[in-house]
Amino acid sequence: MSASARPIYLDYNATTPLDQRVLDSMMPWLTGNFGNAASRTHLYGWEAAEAVATARQQVARILGATEKEIVFTSGATESNNLALKGAFEALGASRKHIITVATEHKAVLDTCQHLEAFGAEVTYLLPDSDGLICPEQVQDALRPDTLLVSVMYANNEIGVIQPIIEIGSLCRKAGVLFHTDATQAVGKVPIDVQHAAIDLLSLSAHKLYGPKGVGALYVRKGISLTAQLDGGRHERGLRSGTLNVPGIVGLGVACALAQKELAKESTRLTELRNTLENNLINSLLNTQINGHRTQRLPQTTNISFGGLDGEELLMSLHRLAVSNGSACTSASVEPSFVLKALGLPDDLAHASIRFSLGRFTTSEDIDLAIGHILEVVSRIRNGA
Structure with missing residues (x-):
């Protein structure tokens, strides 16, 4: 056609679609610069590690985070799984209650249903007719054993932006983890994880003109998660597996372009x-x-x-x-x-x-x- x-x-x-500028940045890492970023004994590995470090800074910058708080994944679905399952496995012995919203992406809803089979108790908040929940709903749903609140930053079907800052503040005061699936929001609206008191944030490259198959999870410093993939202890032990250097480079450039424009x-x-x-x-x-x-x-x-x-x-x-x-x-x-x-x-x-x-x-x-x-x-x- x-x-x-x-x-x-x-x-x-x-x-x-993949932005041509993003593709151009990825091409060297698909051909001549093919090193493994975990190879620390020669030039090929050093170059790859440096490229990953630059991308980590670019992703951190669009979120108002630090590069040490960025964990690279295969996309937002994996990031959501790591955030929710990782938190539950790390801390669920004493806190089994999770709060989320009935209009979340299936990557969150299905993960919550999975955790229910392992003893989690999940409260699903219903939005108003305009698609929004109010902070008071979260406040009323909080319990002494609440582990985590997961609220999508912007809905993928209707585009509504939830009151993230207010919810984050509530969670921080209550000592409850706050996760947001920001896949649709990153690069489209300003995000500051510090100002919004966000502990965990998921994103995916292919929603902001980057490549498919790569994403990231922001993990606030001091947050404990149990890794969901074992073998090699890459990404500070949170996500094992050889890093997708071309994809990560593309994600970084996509974030930098989105922030600029x-x-x-x-x-x-x-x-x-x-x-x-x-x-x-x-x-x-x-x-x-x-x-x-x-x-x-x-x-x-x-x-x-x-x-x-x-x-x-x-x-x-x-x-x-x-x-x-x-x-x-x-x-x-x-x-x-x-x-x-x-x-x-x-x-x-x-x-x-x-x-x-x-x-x-x-x-x-x-x-x-x-x-x-x-x-x-x-x-x-x-x-x-």
Whole structure:
């Protein structure tokens, strides 16, 4: 299929294309500079270790952390597993209670369910109809045996940004660990782990124009975790395995680029998203935006098109690459559990589309998308 015939990509929350600048930074480490960063007796290993150290600094910088607090992983799913399982195995003998949110990514929810089989007691907070929880819900759920609170920084389906700073403060005062899956937030909104009192933070490179298969876990100094992979005691004993040097270099550069361009890109994407929303909401009856209208990511919108069959709508939007939920649950025929948690009925949840814009989205893309969506929705509603 020619480039001009390919659908307009509006599914950046599922994954982002690799930025050419990131690829360029990775290429030397895929060819001539192939050393193992754990090889400390020759030049090849020294070069690789230095590249990893630079990337660690770049990742730390975008989070307001120190490089010694960054643990490289294969991605946010592994980071979430290491954070939750690692904390439970290290400290769960005396504290077995975990608090999370019903709209978390499956990488957190499934991990919590796994821990329940090993004695954990998990409280799943329900958000309001706008997708937000309030700090008081966390406060009320805290118990003397609460080990950890895990709240997603920004939701992958509706883009809402939770009150992370307030929740972090509550947890710090209560002496409870605070973990956030910030996969969708890193590089899109400013993050400061110190100011927000975050103890553990998960991220993934492929959500910010880096390569797939690499991510990181921020572990605040002094936090004890039990490693989930044994063999070699890499990454300060928290994550064994030969380091993916090209991927780590790419993650570091992706973080540096995102941090440099964050403010300008946030303004640009907010304007494009608002143009998309306003045109659709003002032109189509029985159409609504799901989630909080202001406390959300700049590039994400989730819109319900009432009175339509969701599968027919999604398949008819052949000029667009969009989704009806998380990429990790897209094989399911069930309506989005996130939208259901907000109180949407099945028919409306089924007829909802997530549009997520990104670095390479243009105003022309948005204009073409608007025209295509209006034409398709009108045609389906008119029975044509």
